[in-house]
Amino acid sequence: MRIFLTYILPLALPTLVYIAWVGYARKKHMARGGDDGGGDGDLPGLRRGPLFWSLVAGFVLMLGGLATLALMTGAPPDSGEYQSPRLQDGKIVPPYFKKD
Numbered sequence: 001m002r003i004f005l006t007y008i009l010p011l012a013l014p015t016l017v018y019i020a021w022v023g024y025a026r027k028k029h030m031a032r033g034g035d036d037g038g039g040d041g042d043l044p045g046l047r048r049g050p051l052f053w054s055l056v057a058g059f060v061l062m063l064g065g066l067a068t069l070a071l072m073t074g075a076p077p078d079s080g081e082y083q084s085p086r087l088q089d090g091k092i093v094p095p096y097f098k099k100d
Helices: 002-031 051-072
Strands: 080-083 086-088 091-093 096-099
Touching (some): 002 051
């Protein structure tokens, strides 16, 4: 879930919003009696739209989310001592932080 929220959703959200807007505008245009986009210029299309800028906005959102996650989460630097994984009594003990 974390990968979806920090990588995929911020990258895809602006593009999905733009595609939804194009679909809504086309439906609204057709309801008003417009044609199917034969070149009248009033109907938005994916080729003429800012698809590139929606991808750029997605990358900016993704980088902002990753920076926020890096700065707002985690333990403080002096919160304990790192204990590396080790073999104890024939079993692997996973790594952990030993609190001071």
